[in-house]
Amino acid sequence: MEPELLQPADLPDLLALCRAAAWNQTEADWQRVLTLEPELSLGIRAEGRIVSTAVGFTYPALNATAAAAPLPPPLAWIGMVLTHPDHRGHGHARRLMQRLVADLDRRGFSLQKLDATAMGQPLYEQLGFVAEQPIERWKRDASAKRVHALGVVEPFQAMPELDASAFAWDRARVLPSLLAAGDGALTEGGFALGRPGAVATYFGPCVARYPAAAKRLASWFLARHGGEDVFWDLLPHNQEARALAHSLGFRPVRQLVRMVRLSPGVAEPPRRDDLIYAIAGFELG
Ligand SMILES: CC(C)(COP(=O)(O)OP(=O)(O)OC[C@H]1O[C@@H](n2cnc3c(N)ncnc32)[C@H](O)[C@@H]1OP(=O)(O)O)[C@@H](O)C(=O)NCCC(=O)NCCS
Incomplete structure (x- = not known):
């Protein structure tokens, strides 16, 4: 075998x-x-x-x-x-x-x-x-309080400079494919995507320069997916992401560990985990 x-x-x-x-x-x-x-x-x-x-x-x-x-x-x-x-x-x-x-x-x-x-x-x-570093799955139950959309949110467009500084690698292949499977939005200072899941609707990735932008994006998504169970995977070191997820009715349900295997002498490029409010998925980073 x-x-x-x-x-x-x-x-x-x-x-x-x-x-x-x-x-x-x-x-x-x-x-x-x-x-x-x-x-x-x-x-x-x-x-x-x-x-x-x-x-x-x-x-x-x-x-x-x-x-x-x-x-x-x-x-x-x-x-x-x-x-x-x-x-x-x-x-x-x-x-x-x-x-x-x-x-x-x-x-x-x-x-x-x-x-x-x-x-x-x-x-x-x-x-x-x-x-x-640790990574957590948070879940919002279908029965959680309704969330209303707030602020200006537009249809998704790539924000390559923001994503480059946050994620540090080129996601140009992946983001359009995630959009095709679900929803995406853009706001001043950030973007978010979401897609259906077999167990729960999935929110992520979400990248934002500041918490207010992430809040607009998450509220946009939850207003569209009220009455559904929703997963949001986040890096708990990003305290703003945890606080936002918590304020929107999410609670942690699973803990995993992000692991790395790096050849000797190889250096990782700088990245900004503090701008990553939601990852794209455990299978995508
Ligand atoms: C983790 C998983 C993929 C291992 O698959 P597997 O084909 O059974 O693994 P292997 O037989 O090759 O064993 C590899 C190692 O897994 C661990 N493992 C295997 N069976 C295990 C069991 N029943 N309980 C605990 N650990 C076990 C052991 O560390 C084992 O190493 P060892 O043989 O030196 O003890 C499988 O248990 C699984 O699908 N789990 C649920 C999904 C999951 O957590 N996937 C990992 C995502 S990161």
Whole structure:
């Protein structure tokens, strides 16, 4: 049972895998992965079905600002590390992760990151990942108090300069694909996207220069999705993001650890986590 590349024909298996684990990913989420990263979408098949997966998602480096500065490394984000409950403990995730990390190393991805659950963390540590910071899933129940839209919010347009200073890698491929699957908005000082989920509607990514902009964006989203359960994944070091989520009726429901695997001598470009109000997803960073 060696890792193989996932194919569009595997979609029913991939969705069944997510449903068995109560994960939030939809068909559109898997299609994005298979379309954008066919060479880094790996699975293991048992009894004719894909029972375990691991996927790499790549972000090109942004151009270095100073002419003499070295080009920062591109980023590989690892996600969808999932084994069907009936097939756990047979080494599938280990084989997939070993192969994925080796593929990424060979392609020159000297910087690899992921958001680890407590179940996944020991395996990642054995592969050289170290903890970077905590990350939390917050949830707002469908029954929470109604939120009204406030301030001026317009249809989504890319804000590449803001996103570059916050996220630090080029998300030009990913953001349009997230928009196509859901909603997006722009306001003075920030942007936000959201998309449907199998368990709860998903708010994120949201990038904003200041809390008032993030509040306008989150209120816009919640006014459109009143009466739905909503997930919002945030970096708890960003106190403004926590405070805003809390004030809008969200509560923390899961804690994960953001981990990084960095080749010796490689430096991460500067980024601004304080501008990231909501991440794009545990599988996307
Ligand atoms: C984490 C997960 C992907 C591991 O998949 P798997 O195919 O069973 O993993 P492997 O058999 O390759 O084992 C790899 C490591 O996972 C851990 N692990 C495996 N089975 C475990 C169990 N029943 N309880 C706790 N840890 C376990 C161990 O650290 C193991 O390493 P070891 O063999 O040295 O003890 C799987 O448990 C899973 O899908 N969990 C739910 C989703 C999740 O949390 N995914 C990780 C997202 S970051």
